[in-house]
Amino acid sequence: MINITDIFNIAKRDKWVMEYNPDLDSLYWSKPKISPSTQLKKFLQDFSLYITEQGLIEGLFIEYAKGNFISHNTEYAELINKMVKVNDIYVLPQNKVKGVEPLLKSMANMVGNETFDAVNKGLDLEKFVMTR
Amino acid sequence: MTNTNKDNCFYSDSFKDYRGKPIKLCWSEELWITHLNKHPEIIDPLHTSELISKTVLEPSLVMTGYRPGNAKEMLVCYYKEHKRSESDVYYSKVVIGCSGPDLYVKTVFMGWALYIYVVQEKKYNFKELYRDKKTFL
Incomplete structure (x- = not known):
């Protein structure tokens, strides 16, 4: 059973990192290295989820972060503003995570709430995430 | 992801799209690893090249334009359907x-x-x- 309501704690436990690629405007909040059996699953407007064959969540991916998601949810700009450049991408340093935990929790809740809405509108979540 | 200096290509290849237009690829090792870490389905450069080639040569849908907030670089996005069910692809x-x-x-x-x-x-x-007549996208 996919645990969509516990993303924030999964992220803490599995030491997810938040990375932003300015060239693509892509935002990742995920395990540093996604497992090979994982597939991207997109059943929400802005978020794709990394989900393993066992239904475990390994991360979130937003394709157009600043251009779309953050332009509609401006409070999350702080996440990118706190990142530091590492080679060609931006990374949220571990020592800044504590300060943005409410935002991360809010993003995790947003995914959970939007998923519940989608399920209420007829999405068969279990079937969708398990389709390979 | 950004292309890098051609002298620094860890993974390089060239392709032709459905119009016959040439497309280059030149990724540094660091760029390759960054990409592989987030998209493990690309597996290795050989698989990645096959995937890119199939997608650009026989796409289901091709869109072009500028991403929001960046009017400087025109993009072309090639989509290819591989499997589909009644609601997803x-x-x-x-x-x-x-x-x-x-x-x-x-x-x-x-x-x-x-x-x-x-x-x-x-x-x-x-x-x-471009749109393949059979695509649902």
């Missing part, structure tokens, strides 16, 4: 940048999505360049 996406002398591969990945959420570019007034 397993697809590949290749994003090509057009700002250099050659068209070049910025990113490639695969995933499942509900049909309504696959083509993000529809929201940003990208123009449709």
Whole structure:
């Protein structure tokens, strides 16, 4: 059973990192290295989820972060503003995570709430995430 | 993802799209690893090249335009359906940048999505360049 309501704690436990690629405007909040059996699953407007064959969540991916998601949810700009450049991408340093935990929790809740809405509108979540 | 200096290509290749237009790829090792870490389905350069080639040569849908907030670089997004069910599709996406002398591969990945959420570019007034009559995208 996919645990969509516990993303924030999964992220803490599995030491997810938040990375932003300015060239693509892509935002990742995920395990540093996604497992090979994982597939991207997109059943929400802005978020794709990394989900393993066992239904475990390994991360979130937003394709157009600043251009779309953050332009509609401006409070999350702080996440990118706190990142530091590492080679060609931006990374949220571990020592800044504590300060943005409410935002991360809010993003995790947003995914959970939007998923519940989608399920209420007829999405068969279990079937969708398990389709390979 | 950004192309790097040609002298620094860990993974390089060239492709032709459905129009016969040449597309280059030149990723540093660091860029390759960054990409592989987030998109493990690309497996290795051989698989990645096959995936890119299939997607740009026989796409289901091709969109072109500028991503929101960046009017400098024109993009071409190639989508290819691989599997489908009544509500969702397993697809590949290749994003090509057009700002250099050659068209070049910025990113490639695969995933499942509900049909309504696959083509993000529809929201940003990208123009449709090509559509396979059979596609649901």
